[in-house]
Structures are given as C-alpha cells and as structure tokens.
C-alpha cells in the first residue's frame with residue numbers, strides 16, 4: 714500500500730470576482746482525522762475558499778483534490794462530491810421535504826440507504842433534538858433547527874472530508890457543545906474537517922491547525938494554539 718491520499722489537498726488556489734481577488738494563493742493539506750479552522754475578518758475570503766473547494770465556485774487558478782479527485786472536472790467531480798459533505802453558511806433546504814426526508818435523500822443519493830441508515834438517521838435526529846420535528850417542513854422550524862437539519866444531512870453518511878462554513882451560527886450553547894462533540898467523533902472516525910468560525914472558543918480543542926486570512930491572503934498558519942495566540946496579539950479578539 715502506498716501513502717494514503719489526503720482527503721484534501723489544495724495548491725496555490727486563487728479566486729477572483731472580476732478585479733477583486735477574494736482568495737489568493739491558498740495551499741492546504743488536510744489529513745484523515747485532522748481539523749483545520751479558517752479564521753479571518755468578514756470578507757477575508759473564508760466562504761470563497763470553502764465554496765471553491767466544494768466545487769461550487771470555479772478557481773481562477775490553482776488545484777483542488779478531494780480524496781485525490783478534482784471537484785471541478787467531470788467525471789471525477791461526481792466522485793469528489795461523493796467524498797465530501799458540506800454545511801453551507803446558510804441552510805439550503807427543500808421547502809417540500811421534511812427533516813427526516815432531507816436525511817433520507819442524502820443517504821439515497823449516496824447509495825447508503827437501508828435499515829441500518831434508518832436507525833442512524835433516528836439516532837442522529839434524536840441527538841440533535843430534532844426527533845419531535847422529524848416530520849416538519851423547513852418553514853415550520855426555527856433557524857437553529859434548520860441549521861441542525863443541515864448538520865444532520867452532512868453527518869448522516871460517511872465522507873472523507875467535511876466542510877462547515879460558520880456551523881455555530883444560530884446554535885444555542887448546548888447545541889454548540891453537541892456540535893463540538895459530533896465533530897470530535899467525526900475526527901475519531903478519520904474524517905478530515907475544515908471549518909470557518911468567528912468563535913475562537915468553539916475551535917479550541919477541536920482544530921489542530923488554523924489558517925488566518927486577511928483580504929484573501931494567508932497571513933498566518935500553523936498549530937491552532939499558536940495561530941490563535943498570534944491572532945489575539947494582532948487585535949483579533951475572541952468572541
């Protein structure tokens with residue numbers, strides 16, 4: 714067996730919107746079981762990085778490999794998407810599907826639907842406090858419940874790479890603690906996790922490494938504790 718392919722390998726990734734360079738020259742490798750936090754001010758390029766890695770935005774230059782596969786080139790893109798689970802910065806749910814149907818749709822789409830997945834869905838909805846809302850439509854849910862539905866969709870099936878853009882937003886403190894625990898479990902299952910957050914406390918104990926962006930450029934990166942300390946020194950106060 715050769716060296717295992719990293720779930721995420723990004724090389725010199727840049728993305729512009731017209732003349733605005735939203736992300737410049739990001740290189741990042743995330744190994745199985747590792748968590749990397751992207752931090753930075755509003756508009757620093759975090760979501761642009763996440764969406765480009767996810768295959769939703771075309772890179773201006775650079776390369777992305779998800780489990781060795783290019784998310785921007787068919788037919789590889791489909792297999793890259795299969796290796797990837799995403800929590801977008803605002804919930805993207807179908808108006809006419811219930812909470813449970815969202816989770817089922819993901820398992821069907823990824824070919825892992827069956828009796829054991831039905832039990833897994835039940836257990837996950839229970840943990841997320843959604844069991845009593847399993848048959849509700851998105852419009853009948855609170856904002857936090859919609860966010861938890863999105864989390865259920867991302868966690869309900871195996872993925873090599875989990876991308877979470879501001880996953881904490883809208884969650885109450887116990888739900889934030891639960892998400893922290895669920896992500897630690899994902900790491901223990903060898904999932905590579907990349908998340909963006911403005912809440913330094915949430916990433917504490919979860920992120921192994923951090924990348925700090927400023928106006929699209931990487932201004933610092935390294936072990937979480939070191940980057941967080943330097944970020945505080947440069948006036949980046951934890952919330």
Ligand SMILES: Nc1ncnc2c1ncn2[C@@H]1O[C@H](COP(=O)(O)OP(=O)(O)OP(=O)(O)O)[C@@H](O)[C@H]1O
Pocket residue numbers: 730733735753754755756757758759760761762
């Ligand atoms: N669709 C777009 N068209 C033009 N410019 C965009 C577009 N989306 C984002 N930008 C610009 O790209 C830059 C980076 O935005 P991005 O959403 O990646 O930042 P962010 O770090 O995720 O911010 P936040 O913390 O507010 O979520 C900003 O200057 C923003 O104005």
